[in-house]
Amino acid sequence: MEGKSANILVVSDNDAGISALLNFLQSEGHVVTTGDFIGGAPSTNELATINVVLVSRATNSGNYDEGVEPLAWNSLDVPIIMMAPHLMRANRWGWVDGSAIQSITGGLMTLIPFQSRIIPLWLDSRPML
């Protein structure tokens, strides 16, 4: 599946941690802007031209949960791709039901997609949107 060029806002409070990701996105033809947004979610004006918000792995979850941020971020009417597991937790933005994080290391793991779901299906022969 190939999408059109998107305007992507990458959220990070650690610039060094996102260099490889930025390189990948830019090589895909996307227009990428970055910001840390510590203390509050992006404003309407800041999101005016943004198609997708990508919260990178390079974020300290404590910087995005001082009380009001979870509601502000969750309520944004733009799509969000979340790559930061600590922010997903129930005690941060409440995307998952619990606070434990399992770090998996040691190289390649086997990922088993649910066949009926669209993301892995499109890896193969699904018609393009």
Added chain:
Amino acid sequence: MSLAVTAFGVTNAVHSNAVEVATLNDSLFRGIFMIPEGTPMFGDNRGVAGNIRIGFVRGAVGAWGNATTNAQQMLRNMIAIAEVSSSDTDGDGMPDTYEMVNGLDPLDNRTTNLVNGTDGDLDMDLLRNIDEYNRGTRADLRDTDDDGYEDFVETNDGSFDDVASDTGTDALDPDTDGDGLRDGVETNDGTFNDPSTDTGTHPLIADTDMDNYNDGDEVAQGTDPLNGLDFPSGLRVLFVGGSGTLNTPIGSDAGVFTFLEDRYGSNVVYRGASAVTTEFAESFELVVTSSTPSSGDLRGKFHNISVPLLNWEEAIADDDNGEFGMCQTMVKSSAVTSMVFTNQHVIADAFGSEVVLFTNAVGETTSTPDLFLGLTPVRIRPDNGNSMLFLAEVGDALLPSANVAGNVAPASRVMFPMTDGTFNNLSADGRELFGRALDWAAGILVETGGSTLVNPGYIDGAFEMIWSSSITNDQLLVWSTNLVTWFELASLASTNATNQLVIRDLADQPYAAFRFGRANATTNGCPVEGDTHCQGLNVTGGPVSHTLTASAVDDSGDAVLYTFIAQHVDGTVIVAGPALDNVMSMDLFPGVWTLSVEVDDDPACPDRASDARCSTVLNGAQRCSTVLNGADGDALRSRDWTQMTCRAFIAVYPSIPSIGIGYFRR
């Protein structure tokens, strides 16, 4: 198909309204999932998803450089999906993203398969796909919020009409009334059958029996949520931990919860921090905050509450806005196992100069540099001088930058040196120290030089205790099993005096547990002045059986509880209630009685209106001056003894040559 990736995953279940896309073969990892627009997030104040949310976790910080081609392709796909999130390619009225996460084909408006269209019903729950989209429910799940009621019956109209067709509950909220019970177990049939499957309570009313305790709290604490006269007892404690909104502590919080119940009785309530409001916390007598929640869910909620509090989340102990303002910096320090007491304090009185706090070396919290102003450190670490266990009493000055009202402590505050999970590593002495610190915060454990209980115990059949009270603080009994009402206790407050309380003949209850404390500890969370007023007490009947009828009014319209008290001139006291019934029958032996009724709307609070009691004096029938010597026993057997004030007799039975001797006293 399988894909090779490096991963860093969340081990928790994703939202019931989300769609798992892929999992690792170790059954732990949930690496990719999609959450549709409109999905409520876990916890209060988390809102709902404003658009599609995709979770995609892999690798550590900076590790995208080793992403496999499969991982790259999946991210490529996610961005493409997100870009078209508002599109409706097949024109069936449902956006592509809704169809994608609900098992429908975004390219088929029923041309290929009828089930994909507007009128299809993929999950066969009697709601059409388009209806599910409009209601925000899942087209591929019969019970979107997994609460036991299918989407079809959850009409969200706020009216419970029928358990099989219209429960009025919210199909997107598993606990519509927020009482800690899932909607599906609240069958509203008025019969409690099972705590996990059928409580019989109302799913739209948090407190079905209106006794001021939520249904979920009553179920968790073993009282009847359908009986307004059966509610939890003991000190009202709120324990704030880190899990979700339901009343279920997890991890080390579970151990703390059990400890609190063992120490204070069944009236301990657990809540995840995100679900707790300041107003809710104010309704308790003691608040305990764990370090497992996000500090953002604790900050700004508790710094001004007038309820005693013990906390071990280091991030809110210091001086930022909305914190406790007790020190400039509170940190997690290196592990130690013991604590040295550096000053004399009642919390430490049970130990020597040093207590072994932990069973093994674990993290603790300390303030550094030292405490603010005149706060009380109970222990100072010998290695660096930092404070560990430290306290603020009511009125103690706090750091202004915390913005506590008046910059003084509104109630007792204790910072205890634990971190996440540390409770499970406390030694027996460590737990006792923890308990004594809680007692002190709640006003149960008095300061050195405070009240001293002299002689509790039974004396000649009556329970009697004498105590002396503090010079500076009013002292009173703050807690007991089987004692009189709270306002009876409050009336015993005194300053710098010797007090005596004698209780007689209270249904042979074992007065095994009493604790003293500061007078102001019992008023926290309760009104200063009660608003329930007695309007009259009428006594009829006699000479033995009397009927007491009371009338009362409550300014707030709350249900009125009546406590009837009869006190004889010889010191005998009979207490009945508190109960909702304003009529009480009492059998009274001869003599002069003072009959009273106390009215109140919340016996757990010591507040009391000045006219909450009505009294009257009854000069009952006199004791018998003679006995029925030589009476005809056969005739006596036919008499109605229930209305006799005389109970002593010597009887001769002509029919059976014998003499009977008896004595009754009512």
